Amino acid sequence: MTVAERVLFDALKRPLPRYAVAFLIFALAMALRLSIFPLDAGYPFFTFYPAVVLTAMLCGTGPTLMGIALSAIVCDLLLIPPSWAATLTYQAIASISVYAAFSIFINFIIQKSRQGSVERSLLAAIVRLADIAIISKTLKGIITSWNLEAERLFGYTASEAIGKPITILFPPDKTHEEEEIIAQVQRGESLTHFDTVRIRKDGSAVEVSVSLSPVLDLYGRITGVSKIVHDITRQRVYEEDLKLSNRNLIAAITELKRSNKELDEFAYIASHDLKEPLRGIHNYVSFLLEDYASLLDEESRNYLDRIQRLAERMTALTDCLLSLSRPGNTPIPMQTVDPNVVLNEVEEDVRPTLVSLGVKLRRAGRLPSVTGNSLRIREVFQNLIINAAKYNDKPQKWVEVGCEHTRAVPVYYVRDNGIGIPEQHRAAIFRIFKRLHEQNKFGGGTGAGLTITKKIIERHGGKIWLESTEGEGTTFYFTLMEGL
Numbered sequence: 001m002t003v004a005e006r007v008l009f010d011a012l013k014r015p016l017p018r019y020a021v022a023f024l025i026f027a028l029a030m031a032l033r034l035s036i037f038p039l040d041a042g043y044p045f046f047t048f049y050p051a052v053v054l055t056a057m058l059c060g061t062g063p064t065l066m067g068i069a070l071s072a073i074v075c076d077l078l079l080i081p082p083s084w085a086a087t088l089t090y091q092a093i094a095s096i097s098v099y100a101a102f103s104i105f106i107n108f109i110i111q112k113s114r115q116g117s118v119e120r121s122l123l124a125a126i127v128r129l130a131d132i133a134i135i136s137k138t139l140k141g142i143i144t145s146w147n148l149e150a151e152r153l154f155g156y157t158a159s160e161a162i163g164k165p166i167t168i169l170f171p172p173d174k175t176h177e178e179e180e181i182i183a184q185v186q187r188g189e190s191l192t193h194f195d196t197v198r199i200r201k202d203g204s205a206v207e208v209s210v211s212l213s214p215v216l217d218l219y220g221r222i223t224g225v226s227k228i229v230h231d232i233t234r235q236r237v238y239e240e241d242l243k244l245s246n247r248n249l250i251a252a253i254t255e256l257k258r259s260n261k262e263l264d265e266f267a268y269i270a271s272h273d274l275k276e277p278l279r280g281i282h283n284y285v286s287f288l289l290e291d292y293a294s295l296l297d298e299e300s301r302n303y304l305d306r307i308q309r310l311a312e313r314m315t316a317l318t319d320c321l322l323s324l325s326r327p328g329n330t331p332i333p334m335q336t337v338d339p340n341v342v343l344n345e346v347e348e349d350v351r352p353t354l355v356s357l358g359v360k361l362r363r364a365g366r367l368p369s370v371t372g373n374s375l376r377i378r379e380v381f382q383n384l385i386i387n388a389a390k391y392n393d394k395p396q397k398w399v400e401v402g403c404e405h406t407r408a409v410p411v412y413y414v415r416d417n418g419i420g421i422p423e424q425h426r427a428a429i430f431r432i433f434k435r436l437h438e439q440n441k442f443g444g445g446t447g448a449g450l451t452i453t454k455k456i457i458e459r460h461g462g463k464i465w466l467e468s469t470e471g472e473g474t475t476f477y478f479t480l481m482e483g484l
């Protein structure tokens, strides 16, 4: 495009210059008409048709309609006999109508084709700049178009590639693919995501995914093939990376399972074997206290008492370790469990403790059945209810057991109006032997109850969490199946 053309096209983007140019074109048409024929020689619109075409092409519909209207008025005044008179004879009306209708039709056709060319150039721009390689070729395999991404992917510029056979991109062992592709396209079929290898200008191979579709002419005949080519080298690298990380993950999980199992076995054996010498210590101290009490002074008896209590405590701790490691060792048998029945049994067991602590147990509706191990589920309810009763300093103590149906799976809960659990300790309480209080506070304990509870719940595929307000109470929530 020359500088003058560019200036003209830039000016014609604004309405005022468009109308001015239209006016000028029609004025020139008038001058031309007057210079060729005398006023009343007939052919009034002779020079206006080219003016309509030119205005429609350059200025658009509005200025063209203005030009048509102006030229019709001027023609009626001057060129349609009698000249210099605005007499609308039938003949004048007929000739102006034909001119106007024909001109509007010309304008319509031109605007349509302008729109088509805008769409075509838009499409061409999209194809040119698309970040996938888009290539078209004839049915004989000769490249006819080649976008920027094709240049980047294969290293050939458009001028180097267009006119060449597409087989310049094929490795020698894949040239048969072209015949198969063309045969398929000639049958009118498209081809999507065909993974193959192509060769760049520098001779290096590139893994690509090719999609093809036939190009049809106005009459529906197949005239060529358009081709979209994705570079999948990076995707392949990601896939390989993903496979590798999956393999590593599986290996790590297997290793973790193995070491967990070993740890459980170790804890089980250690706690089991520790029980025997502990029992011995406890028994011998008892013998000493029973048989030699009279020989011992007050201080020695106190020491022996303490040794006995410590041995008892250590026995309790090893018992906890035993029960914590036991569920991990063998698969636990599962059956349909009615937690209401389980809760009846728990209530029976914990009644003396609740009575002695002055705690009221209430049940908020029926609990839905679940697949699990009733003995273990019983342990979960028992641990949580005993804790809810123990860690309570209110005059009116209560514990509530119920189930919420707000999630995909039933969420059981044990709620109390007890002392609450400070935010910063909420994760720690699930650690083995972790107590938040001195040994003799709130009825004592080993600090293993919640660890065991969590482990049982997780072995059922469930989860445990809590909500708590210090001084107001705690709710432990848990599920007994996967799917939260």
Ligand code: ADP
Binding pocket: 383, 387, 388, 389, 391, 416, 418, 419, 420, 421, 429, 430, 434, 435, 436, 437, 444, 445, 446, 447, 448, 449, 450, 451, 474
């Ligand atoms: P234990 O009760 O034997 O100490 P747990 O593992 O059952 O061991 O509990 C760990 C700690 O969590 C307890 O020492 C207590 O401080 C806290 N805890 C558990 N349940 C509650 C509860 N319902 N309210 C307040 N604190 C609780």
